[in-house]
Amino acid sequence: MQSFRLPPPKALIFDLGGVFTTSRLDSVHFETGKSTISFDRLIRTSTWMNYECGKISEDECYSTLSELCGFPVAELYDAIKKGRARADYDESLISFLSKLKKSHGDSLKILLMTNISQPDYLALKDKWGPSFWSVFDRVFTSSENGVRKPSPRFYHKVLQELRVSPRDAFFVDDLIENMITAKAIGIRGLLFQSVQQTISVLTNLLGDPVEKGRAWLKANARKMDTTTDCGAIVVKENYSQLLIYEATRDFMLKPMTKFMNSEEPKFTTRRYPDDLDTTSLALSVLEYDEETIHGLLDDMLGNIDDDGMIEFYFDPSRPRIDAVISVNVVTLFCKYGRRYQVQSTFQWIHDILFHHAYLDGTRYYSTPEWFLYYVSRLIEESNDEVVTEKFHGLLRKRIQERVGSDGDALCLAMRILVCKRVGLLCPFEVEKLLSLQCEDGGWEQVYMYRFPGVDKKLGNRGVSTALALKALAAVSHH
Structure with missing residues (x-):
């Protein structure tokens, strides 16, 4: 008897950045005259968020940030190009999910839900190929859906398209603000800390x-x-x-x-x-x-x-x-x-x-x-x-x-x-x-x-x- 547990989830929803991959641009800074600005600061601006939601183009985003912060736009293009070239993912987590997919069949859906621009998504899709992307039944990007986490609208849209209730989904993300929204909706979740922790929790969640x-x-x-x-x-x-x-x-x-x-x-x-x-x-x-x-x-x-x-x-x-x-x-x-x-x-x-x-x-x-x-x-x-x-x-x-x-x-x-x-x-x-x-x-x-x-x-x-x-x-x- 297992009444202390909710039923195993029907859908596992993963974040991309911070879970499967870590940014190679965290340490990048741009000279802005008397000071510098980090790449991490740029992606937290409304301009970048609009870019991730598909509301502005790549060129418009980069030029706006360049003019706003006062650094050469070519430096941003160069940093992004190098970041895409060096991007990789954690193979152990993908291997684990591949085994889950085989053992659970159609009873378990594995999905990505990520804040990412269309150009960055296409670049990673081309670089990583089927060995990564074939694990996922669906990929929900902010650029495709016009909304980004932690907006509740994004979560509801994903659940609606999957046709699953919040209690039948399980969410993995490394950002606390994204996790709070998920849990406020009624989705169970794990705040990502390590691959080993994630594998352990999911193994227990889906087993006895x-x-x-x-x-x-x-x-x-x-x-x-x-x-x-x-x-x-x-x-x-x-x-x-x-x-x-x-x-x-x-x-x-x-x-x-x-x-x-x-x-x-x-x-x-x-x-x-x-x-x-x-x-x-x-x-x-x-x-x-x-x-x-x-x-x-x-x-x-x-x-x-x-x-x-x-x-x-x-x-x-x-x-x-x-x-x-x-x-x-x-x-x-x-x-x-x-x-x-x-x-x-x-x-x-x-x-x-x-x-x-x-x-x-x-x-x-x-x-x-x-x-x-x-x-x-x-x-x-x-x-x-x-x-x-x-x-x-x-x-x-x-x-x-x-x-x-x-x-x-x-x-x-x-x-x-x-x-x-x-x-x-x-x-x-x-x-x-x-x-x-x-x-x-x-x-x-x-x-x-x-x-x-x-x-x-x-x-x-x-x-x-x-x-x-x-x-x-x-x-x-x-």
Whole structure:
């Protein structure tokens, strides 16, 4: 079920300059006596715009600009001639569109919609030949239609001739003013930044991102290691594997061991004690008998300091406290009916949420979404009316404050899941998360937590991908 997505578009509408080709004239300047004027400035004049709309001839345009700005008209003719001779296009994007055309047949139209004069269009048409132009079912030029972007009349005319509704079209352009008009009409679109970004977005738009993501997880099962921010050092730990398993509940992705480290610890002391974060997560998602669980909960009670706060390690020589980890531990206590034993930490979590104390992250987790996600998990896992009454309404307010803000794939996925838990919609987050999916089906590694003592950040592509898929699956049933 894909209700979180609009149907795939029936028409892809591309800009030409800035998407397929970049101007060779951006650095050209003309001497105008005491100063200079750039070519970029010339094409933003009403004279050039009239030329692009076919209202004046090439000669009239050039001579008018020459007289207006005070430079020899021959210099402009020469610059344009050289620019046309050197013009080229991105072959990788054309190759990608050729494959799309073959795979989708008549169900998908690929078009150009560009501001360009008739002489420039004819010059490029002759220079690039069928290897470029045959990819497009139609080419709409401003000179042929007497109107240029960002005029809404141009967009409506293209849609009318294609006989498609705005929601069935997808627009790619590098200029924000052109994109605003498209989206104001109801056309979906992508502000072009790179060829790779465009290929990735279109691949996901025309395919099934969830199936691609699941295929990536399956192909990389047991190989999704956690690495440092530089990517050079692999850290064998179970926390990320537990997060992946909890998000997917796929037996093939279940951790093989039940301990924090499966090799000698890195970035810390040689003897590294078990921590309550990984232990609490493992007891929540793996199969343990209740006697074992309650025995470990009893052990955790020995880690409460004089203020009633739960410390991070099963080691009194390491008195560490972290708000996100505290939520994780309290969740386990609530799940097994022992909330009364961690009441001070429970109230502290509420105070942090109430006073926005999570916004700068915590000692080990750098983004506010980690705290909010674990609070939503607290509500879900505890199945406790007191917990729901205390946190649900406040969490709804706090996550609503985050909707629309920037964030990486992990932040967006967590935000979507929290919104789902409290009954909010967040279409911006869903759209942004989909746009971040990689061509191979996974999502890029983003940083989960850090070792503050050595300033190292750790991340895992498997966690990013698993949480992204869980978020998309959640909203598909919303």
